[in-house]
Amino acid sequence: MTTRRFSDLPEYAFPRLRALLDRHQPGGAEIAMSIGEPQHALPPILAETLAKHAHLYNKYPPIDGTPGWREAVAGWLTRRYDLDGSLDPDAQVLPLNGSREGLFGAALALAPGEKNGKQAAFLMPNPFYQVYAAAALAIGAEPICVPATRETGWLPDFSALPEDILERTTFAYYCSPTNPQGAVADAATLARMVALAETYGFVIAFDEPYSEVYRDTPPPGALSAVAAEGADPERVLVFNTLSKRSNAAGLRSAFVAGGEKSISAIKRLRAYSGAPNPLPAIHAAEALWRDEAHVIENRRLYQEKYALADEILGGLPGYLPPDAGFFLWLDVGDGEAGVVELWKEAGVKCLPGAYLGRGDPRFNGGENPGARYMRAALVESSEAIRPGLEAIARLLRKNAGVET
Ligand SMILES: Cc1ncc(COP(=O)(O)O)c(C=O)c1O
Known part of the structure; x- marks a missing residue:
């Protein structure tokens, strides 16, 4: 069955x-x-740090990592996106067992399956990273696969969607730099997507695993858009991972960052059902987020x-x-x-x-x-x-x- x-x-x-x-x-x-x-x-500090903390494999790991990990991630985000230091490491970042499961679980924690008495809509680019559609189906929402083609500049334009879809949208996925096209959304486009989420009251999950792989100019990120526009941080989640940045796909180590209330709701659900990162992996991830070389x-x-x-x-x-x-x-x-x-x-x-x-x-x-x-x-x-x-x-x- x-x-x-x-x-x-x-x-x-x-x-x-x-x-x-x-x-x-x-x-x-x-x-x-x-x-x-x-x-x-693989960066040598990965194996070194894992070995140094191997004795911690006898502990059940906490769902929210360690203070050192949280500071390392919040510090990296602050430096990378030129934030003003307002990101609270203890309330606004959470470790994930790779971003794929986090992209799925965040929707379960935050997105209603109905809105205004109608089936919820979930927005996503098309083509897209396949977990987005699975998350929509899991909560009984309708996936809306918005073209990201040559004609649209390889990015989905959610703001061009008809009113009847936007009004029942509870969650959206937006990926930049994009997989598979290698396009980058500029800061104004990211700000426009955040503003749309505010207007229609949905959460937008920015999937940014390729943020560190680029030709010459660092791609802007959604957190800079939130800071620049003074937007409601609860409307935005940002996902990043060590799978691409640090060649460590097998470590299964990523994070989600966002508003305090959203992160707290995700954390609560993860306390029941999430797979926490083992402590040696959390220590290795801390070392990797602190290292740029x-x-x-x-x-x-x-x-x-x-x-x-x-x-x-x-x-x-x-x-x-x-x-x-x-x-x-x-x-x-x-x-x-x-x-x-x-x-x-x-x-x-x-x-x-x-x-x-x-x-x-x-x-x-x-x-x-x-x-x-x-x-x-x-x-x-x-x-x-x-x-x-x-x-x-x-x-x-x-x-x-x-x-x-
Ligand atoms: C767009 C996108 N999002 C998320 C992921 C998931 O990365 P991970 O689960 O390894 O953190 C990938 C991996 O290929 C991806 O291409």
Whole structure:
């Protein structure tokens, strides 16, 4: 038996990819570009700090981390977003077991399933990180998948939605820098989204895991928008993670920051149902949030890979140079067909864009905005991805009818 509520959820993207490719032989040793799992070296302070605190594995960890962790995260946010020091570490930040479960749980804690006597609406970009839709279904809300396409500047414009949707919205997800397109929302756009949440009385969860991976200018964050606009902090949640910033996807260490009341409600629910981070992991995370040197080095490696992608793919139809993040969002006409062809031709594993998007009957005739695209992750070393990029270049040239 399965729960009817979740019966519409498609198979998760990676098992779908396996099923798609298992029928074909790879055309060479696998080049992994499908999953957003950073493969740069782990910062040595991670293992050192874990080892130093390993004796704490015999303790049930507190749900809200330690004072040191809370100060490290609040301090990082204050420096990174030039806040005025008003963020209260004890009341406004909370550890998460990776941001995915936090993005899900925060909606359960804060979002009603009904508003004004109607089914609640949950806003999200399309394509999107798939947990957003699962959270909507969990509370019985209707997912509204708002196009984030070339026509919309790769960002969803929630303010253009019809009044009858905004009036029943209880929760929204907004991701910048975006996965998969690598676009960055400017400060004015973030402020506009926060103002919309205030006007219609919903909570907006800003998902910012790629905030530290960018070409040259640090992307603005939602907390700066709240500070600059004097907005109600209870309208905004911000999520960030060590999975991308510190290459530590397996540590499962992230945080949510927001208004005191929202954080307290999330904390209360997590005390019953959450999975707290083990204390050695909390200490390691504290050390990582306090250290910027490894993040700068990490970014340098990504910048090298943006340059490599520009060199190999620059000017080809279908290539969109990303401003941030570590994905390429490539228009290949038919994403599934492109992924299969690359796999068979060169052993390159990418992800069909359709698996990250959905057809929503309200927009563009219900067309899945990811269907034409495939996503390539620049997470392995430059040497490892070079042949992958060269194979992608051959595919784009062939699609465009350009001689190789
Ligand atoms: C947009 C987005 N949000 C959240 C996450 C979750 O990160 P984690 O659960 O590792 O903190 C990811 C991971 O790929 C992501 O791409």
